[in-house]
Amino acid sequence: MSAPVVELREAEPGVALLTMRDQVHKNAFTPELVDGLLDAFETVRRDDTCKVVVMTGYDNYFSSGGTQDGLLAIYEGRSRFTDLNLYSLALECEVPVISAMQGHGIGGGFVMGLYADLVVMSRESVYTANFMRYGFTPGMGATCILPRKLGLPLAQEMLLGGANHRGAELAARGVPFPVVPRKDVLPEALRRARELADKPAVSLKALKQHLVAPIRRELPDVIRAELAMHEVTFHRDEVRQRVTDLFGE
Structure with missing residues (x-):
């Protein structure tokens, strides 16, 4: 029997460590x-x-x-990104979530990490909102969460251009997260988790719900707008060709 691709364990009292370890597919969806x-x-x-x-x-x-099959399914009209409740998992979690992005965060993987309440990034790793490289507009609420977490100018650049950015470059651009050597990302995230776990659970949950409430109110309208853009941008032969070519690199 193969090992599970997601492991959840108690790292220390009050702290759950969720590790994605699908090495075959590089933690794709x-x-x-x-x-x-x-x-x-x-x-x-x-x-x-x-x-x-x-x-x-x-x-x-x-x-x-996203996987190649997943993107082609959207291109063919067989699915939508809203079919998978990934983008809001951390947002909807009752307790605070910390993304220890020790490795590359690509497309929807990067967006998923940004929905966490706290983020720690790696200097060596690549982070990209690369939707437009495939020829379609962003989804997963990226047009909401990137401006909120990174600031509008940097978010617009990343969303429009779809370029790769090393964590060290993003640190120089002033991202409001710790950006540390890869080996230090998880220890730093656990240190911050330990600080949070010292607080009463009822207070942590109440404050988290208050802090994320504006994003939760805004997100449904953003999702509807992103889906409408997908109807215009996703179902074109150029997108299918770009997906095929880029996954073949």
Whole structure:
């Protein structure tokens, strides 16, 4: 029996460590990874002892986002990004979530990490909102969460251009997150989790719900707008060709 691609364990009292480790698919959004994430956050929801979740990847990868099959399914009209409740998992979690993005965060994988309440990034890793490189407009609420977390000028540049950015470059651009050597990302995230876990659970949950309320109010309208843009931009032969070419590189 193969090992699960998502592992959830108690790192220390009150701190749950969620590790994505699908090395075959570089933590892309395969059905196995998606199911593992959904199950992990449901387990957290039922665990009264959990006060904070640290979400991380393996080696050089945090998450590489959508799969080729997944993108082609949207191109063909067989699915939409809203079919997978990934973008709001950290946002909807009752307790604070920390993204320890020790590895590359690509496309939807980067966006998923930014929905966490706290983020720690790696100097060596690549972070990109590369939707436009495939020829379609962003989804997963990226047009909401990137401006809120990174600031509008940098978010616009990343969303429009779809370029790769090393964590060190983003640190120089003033991203409001710790950007540390890769080996220090998880220890830094766990240190911050330890600080949070020292607080009363009821207070952590109440404050988190208050802090994320504006994003939750804004997000449905953003999602509808992104889906409308997808109807215009996604179902074109150029997108299919770009997806095929880029995944073949």
